[in-house]
Amino acid sequence: MSELIFEKSRGGRRAFAQAPVEARSLSIPEQFLRDDQPRLPEASELQTVRHYTRLSQKNFSIDTQFYPLGSCTMKYNPRACNALALLPEFAGRHPLGPVSHGQGFLTCMYELQEMLKDVTGMKGVSLTPMAGAQGELAGVAMIKAYHDARGDTERDEIIVPDAAHGTNPATATMCGCTVKEIPTGSDGDVDMDALKAVLGPKTAGIMLTNPSTLGVFERHIKLIAEMVHDAGGLLYYDGANLNAILGKVRPGDMDFDVIHMNLHKTFSTPHGGGGPGSGAVGVNQRLLPFMPIPVVTKREKDGETFFDWAAEDDIPQSIGRLSGFMGNSGVLLRAYVYMRMLGRDGMQRVAEFATLNANYLMVKLRDAGFELAFPERRASHEFIVTLKHEAKDYSLTAMDVAKALLDKNYHAPTTYFPLLVPECLLIEPTETESKETLDNFVAAMIEIVRAAKEDGVQYKEAPYKMPVRRLDDVKAARELNLRYKPE
Amino acid sequence: MNELPGDLLYTNDHEWLRREGDGSVTVGITEHAATSLGDLVYVELPEVGQDVDAGGEMAVVESVKAASDVYAPIAGSIAAVNDDLADDPEKINADPYGDGWIVRMTLSDGLDESELMTPDAYQELLDELDD
Numbered sequence: 333m334s335e336l337i338f339e340k341s342r343g344g345r346r347a348f349a350q351a352p353v354e355a356r357s358l359s360i361p362e363q364f365l366r367d368d369q370p371r372l373p374e375a376s377e378l379q380t381v382r383h384y385t386r387l388s389q390k391n392f393s394i395d396t397q398f399y400p401l402g403s404c405t406m407k408y409n410p411r412a413c414n415a416l417a418l419l420p421e422f423a424g425r426h427p428l429g430p431v432s433h434g435q436g437f438l439t440c441m442y443e444l445q446e447m448l449k450d451v452t453g454m455k456g457v458s459l460t461p462m463a464g465a466q467g468e469l470a471g472v473a474m475i476k477a478y479h480d481a482r483g484d485t486e487r488d489e490i491i492v493p494d495a496a497h498g499t500n501p502a503t504a505t506m507c508g509c510t511v512k513e514i515p516t517g518s519d520g521d522v523d524m525d526a527l528k529a530v531l532g533p534k535t536a537g538i539m540l541t542n543p544s545t546l547g548v549f550e551r552h553i554k555l556i557a558e559m560v561h562d563a564g565g566l567l568y569y570d571g572a573n574l575n576a577i578l579g580k581v582r583p584g585d586m587d588f589d590v591i592h593m594n595l596h597k598t599f600s601t602p603h604g605g606g607g608p609g610s611g612a613v614g615v616n617q618r619l620l621p622f623m624p625i626p627v628v629t630k631r632e633k634d635g636e637t638f639f640d641w642a643a644e645d646d647i648p649q650s651i652g653r654l655s656g657f658m659g660n661s662g663v664l665l666r667a668y669v670y671m672r673m674l675g676r677d678g679m680q681r682v683a684e685f686a687t688l689n690a691n692y693l694m695v696k697l698r699d700a701g702f703e704l705a706f707p708e709r710r711a712s713h714e715f716i717v718t719l720k721h722e723a724k725d726y727s728l729t730a731m732d733v734a735k736a737l738l739d740k741n742y743h744a745p746t747t748y749f750p751l752l753v754p755e756c757l758l759i760e761p762t763e764t765e766s767k768e769t770l771d772n773f774v775a776a777m778i779e780i781v782r783a784a785k786e787d788g789v790q791y792k793e794a795p796y797k798m799p800v801r802r803l804d805d806v807k808a809a810r811e812l813n814l815r816y817k818p819e
Numbered sequence: 820m821n822e823l824p825g826d827l828l829y830t831n832d833h834e835w836l837r838r839e840g841d842g843s844v845t846v847g848i849t850e851h852a853a854t855s856l857g858d859l860v861y862v863e864l865p866e867v868g869q870d871v872d873a874g875g876e877m878a879v880v881e882s883v884k885a886a887s888d889v890y891a892p893i894a895g896s897i898a899a900v901n902d903d904l905a906d907d908p909e910k911i912n913a914d915p916y917g918d919g920w921i922v923r924m925t926l927s928d929g930l931d932e933s934e935l936m937t938p939d940a941y942q943e944l945l946d947e948l949d950d
Contacts, residue, residue, distance in 0.1 A: 751885050754855065810860050810908075
C-alpha cells in the first residue's frame, strides 16, 4: 500500500498553486470561527501531483480499459461535452444571479427538458433530482401524491419484480409503501399470473426496468400497463437501462406514467465513483401537477420571450424542492451537449450499436461454450452468463473469473446480480467499443476457463498483478474499519 | 453438497424445520441457501414472543453478496432465537442444520406436513436447480 497524502505531510510545506491568499475581511461572527487550524496535508506541488497521478494509475477506468460492468453503462464520454460544460460562462455563473444574466444557461436547460420529453415520450421533465436514487424517490413520491390528491389514500403497495435493482424496493419503502415482490418466469419476463394475483385496490403502482436487469425486453409491457392501470395503479419506469432503447422505443409509448433517467450514465458524465449525478424525471399528463421543482419554464413579458424558474407558485401541488437550484448543472450541461452532438439519428445509433455489441459478444461467448441465462432471448444492451457448471465442476466461481479478468487487464463484469441467476456475470459492452476489443475479451474469457479446466489453475487469490490483491470482503464486512487515525 | 438430513421438513424458500418433542419447531436455512448466499456477515433476529404469519418475514440473513429475508414457514410465535448468530453469523455456513439454527417457534395451529417438502421432494427441487 502506498502512503496516504497525510503521511507525506510536513508542517509548513506548501504547494505554490495552493498557497494561501490574503484572507478578505469577511464579517463572520466570532462564534462561527474555528478555534484551531483544519487538519490538511501539507505537501509540495510536485509531491501532490505525483501522489494523485499514481493513485489514478492504479485505478481501472474507461480511459484505459474495457469496462463491461453490467447495468452501469460504462461508455466513453466525449471530451467535448466536458469542455463545453466547463466554459467560464457556465462554470462561473452564480446560481443566485438575476434570471436575466442566466438566459444562456436557462435556454440550454429548457431545451434539454424538451429533448428528454421527445426521446422518452413524456409530457413534462424536471431536471432537479441530483442522483438516480433521488429520481426514483421523486417518481414514487409523485405516484403517492397523485393517489392522495384524489382521496385514494388506501393505495400503499408498490409491486417490484424480483429482478429489480435494489434501489426499487428501497425507494418504495422510503415513500411509506409496502413492497410486493413478484417472480420472473424462466424466459425472463414478468410472471403474469403472479402480477394478476397481487393487483388490487391497495396497488399504488409498479416499478419496472425495461429492458430488465436480466438484459431482455419485457414483451408483455402493453398488457402489464393495461392491467396495472385497470387496477388503479400507475407505472414507474426505472431508466437504468435507457441506453438500450434510446430513440427506438419510448417509455411514454409503453404507457409509463413516470420515469427517471440517469443522465450521468446514458448522457455522458463519467460515473461509478459516487460523483455528481442526475436523476431527471419525466411524467405524463396526470402527474404534471406533482413534478419536483424547480423546472425551467418559458414566459413572455412585453412581447419578449424569456426563460425562468417555475417553483412553488407555478406548481403548487409539487412534491417539493429536491435541489437548491438546478440539480447538478454540470451533469445537465454535459447531457445537453451530448444530445445536441448526437441529434435524433445519432441517438438511435447509440441504442442500435449498444444492442449490436451486446448481441455480438453474447453469441461469441455462447459459441465458445459459455452458458447463457436466457439462451432463447435476444440481448438488449447487456446479457447474463452463468458459471454454475464451472463452479460445481472446477470450483471456478463467477468471482474467480471476475478477478482473473483484472489480471488480463479487463474490468470485471457485474457479479452475482441479478440474484436469481446463480454464479452470474452481467455483461454490458456499450456502443463505444470496437469489434477487436470485444474479440479480445472473448479470448480472455476462454483462456481463463481453459486454464482452470485443463491445467487446474485456481484463481482463488487472483488478482495477482493488481496494486491490491483479493480482498477479504467477509472480514471487511464483519470488522468494518474505515477511519484513518494519525499516530 | 452433503446429503440432506432425513428427519427435517423443507420449504421452497430453502428453509428447514425440525419437529421438537414438545410440539415446537426449530427453523433454519438449508446448506444450499447458505452456500448460495456465501459467507454470512450479519443476521437480524426477531424478538422472542413476536407472532408471525405463515410466509411473513421473520429474520434477515446478509452475506457480502446479498441480504435475504427468512420467512416463517408456518404461523406461530417466536419461542427462542439463536443469539449466538449475532456474533457468529458464520455458524450458519459451518453447520446450517445444527449450531446454525435461527429460531424456535410454537405453532398457532398444528403442523400441516402437506404444506412442506420431504427430504426427497426438496432434493428433487435442488436437482432441478442444478440443471
